[in-house]
Amino acid sequence: MESKSFNDAIYRRILAMSQRVQEAQEADLYYYNQAVSELRGGARVLVQGREMGMFASYSYLGLVGHPRINAAAKAAIDRFGTGTHGVRTLAGTLTIHRQLEERIAQFKQTEAAVTFTSGYVTNLTVVSTMVGREDYVLSDKLNHASIVDGCLMSGAKFLRFRHNDMEALETRLQQIPDGSAKLVVADAVFSMDGDIIDLPKMVGLCRKYNAWLMIDEAHSVGVLGKFGRGIEEHFGLEGSVDIKMGTLSKTIPSVGGYVAGNRDLVEYLRHASRAYIFSAALPPAQAAAACEAFQVILDEPWRIQKLRHNADLFISGLKQRGFDTMLTETAIVPVLCGEDETAYQVTQYAQKNDVFVLPVVSPAVPVGLARLRATVTAAHEPEEIEHAMNIIEKAGRSVGIISSNND
Numbered sequence: 001m002e003s004k005s006f007n008d009a010i011y012r013r014i015l016a017m018s019q020r021v022q023e024a025q026e027a028d029l030y031y032y033n034q035a036v037s038e039l040r041g042g043a044r045v046l047v048q049g050r051e052m053g054m055f056a057s058y059s060y061l062g063l064v065g066h067p068r069i070n071a072a073a074k075a076a077i078d079r080f081g082t083g084t085h086g087v088r089t090l091a092g093t094l095t096i097h098r099q100l101e102e103r104i105a106q107f108k109q110t111e112a113a114v115t116f117t118s119g120y121v122t123n124l125t126v127v128s129t130m131v132g133r134e135d136y137v138l139s140d141k142l143n144h145a146s147i148v149d150g151c152l153m154s155g156a157k158f159l160r161f162r163h164n165d166m167e168a169l170e171t172r173l174q175q176i177p178d179g180s181a182k183l184v185v186a187d188a189v190f191s192m193d194g195d196i197i198d199l200p201k202m203v204g205l206c207r208k209y210n211a212w213l214m215i216d217e218a219h220s221v222g223v224l225g226k227f228g229r230g231i232e233e234h235f236g237l238e239g240s241v242d243i244k245m246g247t248l249s250k251t252i253p254s255v256g257g258y259v260a261g262n263r264d265l266v267e268y269l270r271h272a273s274r275a276y277i278f279s280a281a282l283p284p285a286q287a288a289a290a291c292e293a294f295q296v297i298l299d300e301p302w303r304i305q306k307l308r309h310n311a312d313l314f315i316s317g318l319k320q321r322g323f324d325t326m327l328t329e330t331a332i333v334p335v336l337c338g339e340d341e342t343a344y345q346v347t348q349y350a351q352k353n354d355v356f357v358l359p360v361v362s363p364a365v366p367v368g369l370a371r372l373r374a375t376v377t378a379a380h381e382p383e384e385i386e387h388a389m390n391i392i393e394k395a396g397r398s399v400g401i402i403s404s405n406n407d
């Protein structure tokens with residue numbers, strides 16, 4: 001920066017950020033972008049030369065590194081190379097893309113599916129293709145940033161409702177003039193809190209008020225439902241969500257995003273969504289990995305049982321130790337710390353003891369609700385979870401978020 005002579009608002013913003021980063025680094029409280037150098041099997045990873053138990057992974061079913069998935073990716077490279085020929089609509093559509101989309105549709109029990117290169121891009125492009133200036137989009141206040149950005153980008157009238165509050169949603173729906181097109185969007189499982197959207201009531205309201213329903217399943221695929229099919233399977237409401245969006249970067253150990261739904265919707269997105277038309281397709285290896293992963297989920301249902309067991313163990317164990325885990329019912333487990341500083345201290349203690357957890361602080365969550373956002377996966381063994389909880393307990397006592405003689 002020194003060589004430039006800028007001294008404007010942009011420059012000051014950049015400087016303010018670099019000062020914040022530097023202060024955190026000097027205080028040894030900088031947990032941004034720590035590099036994992038190796039997978040060590042199970043839920044263990046190598047970070048800065050130390051083997052740690054991974055409690056911040058979204059690989060909920062422990063599929064990262066699965067031999068069948070790795071083999072599928074390698075075979076796709078041998079067959080197709082590492083890239084595509086550009087955008088899907090020109091030469092970029094490969095048979096592996098078609099196979100993946102068919103597999104997703106099958107898994108999600110829909111007529112069709114379409115993929116994009118990330119979950120983030122999927123939300124941007126899908127929301128902004130579905131609604132525009134004359135329309136309304138209604139979004140839960142805790143929805144993921146990519147949904148919020150999609151709503152803003154769409155130009156539609158953007159109404160937010162209180163988190164998971166169906167009365168608030170209904171009040172909003174009543175404010176919309178008759179005959180207007182409306183889209184309701186929510187996460188299935190909320191990424192900071194781990195709680196589950198009240199789908200039955202939401203579906204009822206969408207029917208009553210003639211609104212489209214889009215659900216982001218980033219944290220529900222592989223996690224909810226007997227076979228890991230997600231939120232509809234969890235509630236026994238198959239076919240109730242119009243636009244089933246998901247990512248290929250969490251439970252599915254690849255990268256990309258998708259929408260599953262009826263054939264007309266999917267064809268519409270292929271012809272009208274800008275991220276599909278103007279951006280390149282998924283690389284073959286990643287498409288093949290994702291395709292194989294959906295099959296592995298169906299072939300190895302024990303992973304879903306184990307994840308559920310591990311999540312119950314983790315949540316109940318933390319509660320017994322006196323922690324507030326908020327409303328989570330899933331594998332995302334917030335451990336409420338309060339002040340940002342406290343969350344940093346607990347993280348520091350845990351990481352020094354080889355438990356890899358991360359803090360979430362403002363502005364990602366409201367001031368005073370800073371937390372660890374810990375996750376468990378099917379790759380953890382119960383003893384590893386007990387060990388991690390014991391470490392977190394010691395940390396919690398030393399900073400005073402749980403009392404030292406809690407029983």
Ligand SMILES: *Cc1c(COP(=O)(O)O)cnc(C)c1O
Nearest residue numbers: 118119120144146191218247249
């Ligand atoms: C991670 C996430 C996304 C973005 O997915 P990427 O594939 O990482 O771009 C979208 N929505 C939710 C709820 C997420 O947690």
